[in-house]
Amino acid sequence: MSELVDKLRPEFQDEEYRHAYADECLNTMIATQIKVLREQQHMTQTALAKKAGMKQPRLSVLEDASYNSWSISTLRRLARAFDLTLRVSFESFTGFILDFESLGRETLERTPFNDDPLFRSSKITTSAKFRRRGASQMDLAMSGQMSLFAAQVVPFPADASQGTPQHNLSLPMPTVSQGREEKMANAAVVGSNG
Amino acid sequence: MPKSSIYDYVDPLKGNLMRAWSTGLQKKEKAKLNSKIDALAMHGADLIPGILAPTGVPAIFKLKVHGQVQLRPMVCEGPGRTELEFTFLLGATEESWDYLPANAPDIAAAIRNDLLVHPDRRTAHERVS
Numbered sequence: 001m002s003e004l005v006d007k008l009r010p011e012f013q014d015e016e017y018r019h020a021y022a023d024e025c026l027n028t029m030i031a032t033q034i035k036v037l038r039e040q041q042h043m044t045q046t047a048l049a050k051k052a053g054m055k056q057p058r059l060s061v062l063e064d065a066s067y068n069s070w071s072i073s074t075l076r077r078l079a080r081a082f083d084l085t086l087r088v089s090f091e092s093f094t095g096f097i098l099d100f101e102s103l104g105r106e107t108l109e110r111t112p113f114n115d116d117p118l119f120r121s122s123k124i125t126t127s128a129k130f131r132r133r134g135a136s137q138m139d140l141a142m143s144g145q146m147s148l149f150a151a152q153v154v155p156f157p158a159d160a161s162q163g164t165p166q167h168n169l170s171l172p173m174p175t176v177s178q179g180r181e182e183k184m185a186n187a188a189v190v191g192s193n194g
Numbered sequence: 195m196p197k198s199s200i201y202d203y204v205d206p207l208k209g210n211l212m213r214a215w216s217t218g219l220q221k222k223e224k225a226k227l228n229s230k231i232d233a234l235a236m237h238g239a240d241l242i243p244g245i246l247a248p249t250g251v252p253a254i255f256k257l258k259v260h261g262q263v264q265l266r267p268m269v270c271e272g273p274g275r276t277e278l279e280f281t282f283l284l285g286a287t288e289e290s291w292d293y294l295p296a297n298a299p300d301i302a303a304a305i306r307n308d309l310l311v312h313p314d315r316r317t318a319h320e321r322v323s
Contacts, residue, residue, distance in 0.1 A: 004236070066259060
C-alpha cells in the first residue's frame with residue numbers, strides 16, 4: 001500500500017487542493033529529471049545550456065523544483081539536447097502520484113539515441129520475434145499499466161534456440177515501479193472499502 | 195517509504211510554530227507546501243534540485259514554494275541526525291527578497307540553537323490541509 005496515497009486520499013476529495021498538489025509535483029518531477037539526465041550524460045549546466053541554445057542562468061532556473069512556467073517548446077529543446085524525445089500525456093491522479101512516490105535516478109534516467117540498442121543493430125528491427133515482445137511491453141506502457149518512468153531498453157542475452165543475438169524491451173525487476181499496477185489495484189480496493 | 199523524517203519545532207509558550215503558520219495559508223498554498231514537504235521526506239534534498247535554498251545564515255535553509263505568495267518556511271537538517279531528519283523551525287514568506295517575518299533566518303537560527311539544548315522541543319511534522 002502506498003503511504004502517500006493513504007495520506008492524500010482525504011485531501012484529494014477537494015478538487016482545488018488535488019490540482020494544486022499535482023501541479024507542484026509536476027514542477028518537481030520535470031526539474032528533477034532535467035538534472036538527473038544532465039548528470040547521466042556527464043554535462044555541466046553550461047554544456048547543456050549551450051546544446052539547448054540557452055544561457056546557463058536560464059538552465060539553472062529550469063533545474064529548480066520551484067519553477068512553474070514550463071513550455072512545450074522549451075522542453076522540446078532540452079529533449080533535443082539530450083538526444084531524447086519528449087512525451088506529454090494525461091494521467092490519472094493515482095498513476096501520477098505513484099510515479100511521484102517512486103521518483104528516483106533509476107526511474108528518471110533515459111538512454112540517449114546513440115546508446116539505444118533498438119537502433120544500434122539492423123538485425124533487431126528485422127526480428128519479428130523482437131517486435132512481438134517489444135509491442136507487448138510498449139502496449140503495457142501506453143495503457144498506463146507500466147510506469148512511463150520504468151520503461152528501459154536493455155540488452156537481452158543471446159537467444160540459445162536461434163544462436164543469434166536478440167534484444168528485448170524489458171521492465172526493471174521489482175524495485176520501484178514494477179508494483180505500480182498492484183499498488184493501483186490495492187488503492188482502488190481500499191478506496192472502495194472506505 | 196520516506197527517506198527522511200520531518201519534524202516541527204514546538205515553542206514552549208507558543209506551541210508548534212509551523213503548524214500555526216500553515217493553518218493560516220490558503221487551500222492552494224497548503225497543497226503546494228504539502229507537495230514539497232512530501233518530496234523532501236520521500237526523496238531528500240539531494241535528488242530534488244532547489245527544493246531547499248541557503249538563507250545566508252549557517253545551517254538554516256528555506257523550503258521554496260513558488261506562488262502568488264512565496265512560501266519560505268525555515269528548516270534545518272537534523273539538528274541531531276542531519277542525514278535522516280529535517281526540522282521546520284518557523285513559517286515565513288518572501289517578497290522582493292524581503293522575508294516576513296523580516297529576520298526569519300536569524301529567528302530560525304535562534305530556534306535551532308534552542309533545539310540543540312532542548313531536543314525534546316519538537317514533534318513529528320503536523321500536516322495541515
